[in-house]
Amino acid sequence: MFCIVTQAQTTITYQCILRSNAQKDTMCDGKVIPIFGITSTLGGAAKIPAKILYCNEGDSVILNTKSISQNEHHTIHLHGLDVDTRNDGDPSTSFWLTHQQDTTYSFRAKNAGTYLYHCHAADVIHVQMGMYGMIVVRAAGAAKTVWTGGPAYHKDYKWLTSEVDSVWHYHPPIHDTLMDTLHISKYVPNYFLINGKCGAEINADDSIQIKGAQGEKILMRMANIGYLANRIIFPSWLNAQILDSDGRPLPAAMVNDTCYMMPGERYSVLLQSGIQAIGTVTLDYIDMNTNGTTQTNLVNVNIAGVYSVKEIEKTKKELSVYPNPSNNQITISTDLTAPKTIEISNYLGQKVIEKEFVSTLDVSLLPDGLYIIKLKNNSGEFSTEKFIKR
Numbered sequence: 548m549f550c551i552v553t554q555a556q557t558t559i560t561y562q563c564i565l566r567s568n569a570q571k572d573t574m575c576d577g578k579v580i581p582i583f584g585i586t587s588t589l590g591g592a593a594k595i596p597a598k599i600l601y602c603n604e605g606d607s608v609i610l611n612t613k614s615i616s617q618n619e620h621h622t623i624h625l626h627g628l629d630v631d632t633r634n635d636g637d638p639s640t641s642f643w644l645t646h647q648q649d650t651t652y653s654f655r656a657k658n659a660g661t662y663l664y665h666c667h668a669a670d671v672i673h674v675q676m677g678m679y680g681m682i683v684v685r686a687a688g689a690a691k692t693v694w695t696g697g698p699a700y701h702k703d704y705k706w707l708t709s710e711v712d713s714v715w716h717y718h719p720p721i722h723d724t725l726m727d728t729l730h731i732s733k734y735v736p737n738y739f740l741i742n743g744k745c746g747a748e749i750n751a752d753d754s755i756q757i758k759g760a761q762g763e764k765i766l767m768r769m770a771n772i773g774y775l776a777n778r779i780i781f782p783s784w785l786n787a788q789i790l791d792s793d794g795r796p797l798p799a800a801m802v803n804d805t806c807y808m809m810p811g812e813r814y815s816v817l818l819q820s821g822i823q824a825i826g827t828v829t830l831d832y833i834d835m836n837t838n839g840t841t842q843t844n845l846v847n848v849n850i851a852g853v854y855s856v857k858e859i860e861k862t863k864k865e866l867s868v869y870p871n872p873s874n875n876q877i878t879i880s881t882d883l884t885a886p887k888t889i890e891i892s893n894y895l896g897q898k899v900i901e902k903e904f905v906s907t908l909d910v911s912l913l914p915d916g917l918y919i920i921k922l923k924n925n926s927g928e929f930s931t932e933k934f935i936k937r
Contacts, residue, residue, distance in 0.1 A: 575746035597680030626663035660794025710736035
């Protein structure tokens with residue numbers, strides 16, 4: 548969406564063109580479908596999704612906007628941001644743009660976090676057709692903290708999830724602009740996207756598949772603009788902590804390997820592995836009418852090497868396992884405060900034991916091999932160690 552950027556002090560200006568004529572995108576199976584979109588120039592080609600809009604806490608952001616759409620009305624809704632009615636983009640309380648009309652939308656980036664922008668005119672259709680993107684508000688000064696003064700990270704990934712029902716694109720629902728009514732067919736998505744990618748494209752995209760080093764802190768900025776719910780399951784050895792919801796910090800980090808994300812929701816999740824491992828993140832697309840899983844995408848994770856011994860020492864509490872190797876029972880000692888749970892995973896990241904913390908544990912039924920033991924408490928602290936069963 549936004550390619551032309553100028554910046555003076557704390558004001559950032561973006562140019563955006565709202566388009567619904569002669570735009571097309573190619574899906575992962577090679578099929579070309581008609582789309583609507585948002586571009587930065589009159590001659591620019593739209594893509595699903597539009598480009599990410601970046602700014603920092605405290606910045607003022609201006610969107611110079613023009614509609615080039617003979618048969619549709621358009622707006623820009625700043626989803627989740629604190630804006631007044633005039634800049635909200637809901638035509639029922641603000642206004643919409645007809646062909647060749649232009650306007651400006653503006654906001655002050657008050658809270659770091661992940662947000663959305665999308666057309667709010669006939670939004671059920673226009674969002675499905677591709678008029679959406681992500682807004683990332685970084686900490687002040689673009690500091691690598693989740694918010695100003697918040698938890699630090701080394702790198703981040705942005706995941707914007709959505710779906711496509713190609714029938715709606717080939718045969719767009721009839722929009723009666725006088726009565727503002729739509730006649731639509733049943734929604735049956737056949738493409739399930741992360742950042743506009745699907746199928747084999749997902750793990751061929753370095754902006755989607757997760758790569759890091761042992762001890763490195765990885766921030767996942769995730770948002771759902773689709774019409775299905777998402778269930779994201781991280782491998783236990785990534786020690787996932789949910790830090791904020793909809794651009795606001797949670798009272799305390801939630802240590803949970805699973806994050807549920809409804810349409811329109813956004814989350815920040817911090818990952819840090821104390822081990823080298825290869826695995827997958829499971830992303831389920833769930834029909835909220837039936838609670839059934841419609842599609843599953845598996846995203847590769849590769850954690851290799853050591854990022855920094857000092858960084859690991861900041862988060863990892865001491866843990867010892869003995870005897871090690873063991874053939875029947877292990878004894879666990881740790882300086883982790885009030886350990887709550889104990890988990891054991893094999894080296895593929897598959898969890899084989901999960902229970903309340905105990906200081907002695909029977910491992911006689913485990914197959915011989917290398918295992919990772921992890922302790923967690925209610926404060927989000929964790930401790931990991933390797934042991935061998937033989």
